[in-house]
Amino acid sequence: MDQTSSQLIRETFPVGPLQCNCTLIGDPISKKAIVVDPGGEPEMIVARLEALGLKLVSIIHTHAHLDHFLASGRLKELTGASLHLHPEDRFLWDGLETQCQMFGVPYTPVPAPDLPLADDEALACGCGVALHTPGHTPGSMSFWFPEARLLIAGDTLFRRGIGRTDLWGGDYATIERSIKKRxxxxxxxxxxxTGHGPETRLGDEMRENPFVRAGA
Structure with missing residues (x-):
């Protein structure tokens, strides 16, 4: 188990055909949990939640590229948790079948999101906040857990990299602004x-990221 803080239960592991990083966040007192970006393998995600003694209440998404929500419908079916997405990415969510065709991934329908995610919205586990960080997609979100010093950045920020901006609704100036200002x-x-690949430290990216540096 990854335990960033005694105040937070956290486990991250890659899932799905494109190995998206899925993260479980749980409150150790209430045992309420959120799942971020269930891009595949819903039964395994449920098994990990059960092993940690957590009750899933919300399924939240950094954005609506296919590899970040392929298992969201099945996970909702298995747990009864609600689906959350920033409204500006709804066009991508609704275009899942087209995305799957483009990337050669089997298509399984996913129900519509239940609730919108808003900038500065408190998360269901009571320990974090949603940040609107557009650029990779118009509705890209990051999730900040201040007491745990933990940032889930999705495909906005990578270790020595940033999210691509040549897909639907991407924009380089916007992602640069999101990274610097938020x-x-x-x-x-x-x-x-990060959305894929290894974790990093925010200060390292501020100083060493070749695409976006603090103060540059």
Whole structure:
């Protein structure tokens, strides 16, 4: 188990055909949990929640590229948890079948999101906040857990990289602004969970990311 803080239960693992990083976040007192970006393998996600003694209440998404929500419908069916997405990414969610065709991934329908995600919205586990960080997609979100010094950045920020901006609704100037104005103002010691690949430290990216550096 990844345990960023005694105040937070956290486990991250890659799922699905494109190995998206899926993260479970749980409150150790209430045992309420959220899942971020269930891009595949819903039964395994449920098994991990059960092993940790957590009750899933919300399924939240950093954005609506196929690899970040392929298992969301099945996970909702298995747990009864609600689906949350920023409204500006609804066009991508509704276009899942087209996305699957383009990337050669089997298509399984996913129900519509239950609730919109808003900038500065408190998350259901009571320990984090949603940040609107557009650029990779118009509705891209990051999730900040200040007490745990934990940032889930989705495909906005990677270890020494940033999200691509050549897909539907992407924009380089916008992602650069999101990173500088919303992420690089956070705690430099924060662990950053990226959408794919290894974790990083926010301060390292501020100083060493070749695409977007703080103060540049």
């Amino acid at each position: 992420l690089y103002i956070l705690d430099e010691d924060a662990v950053v969970i």
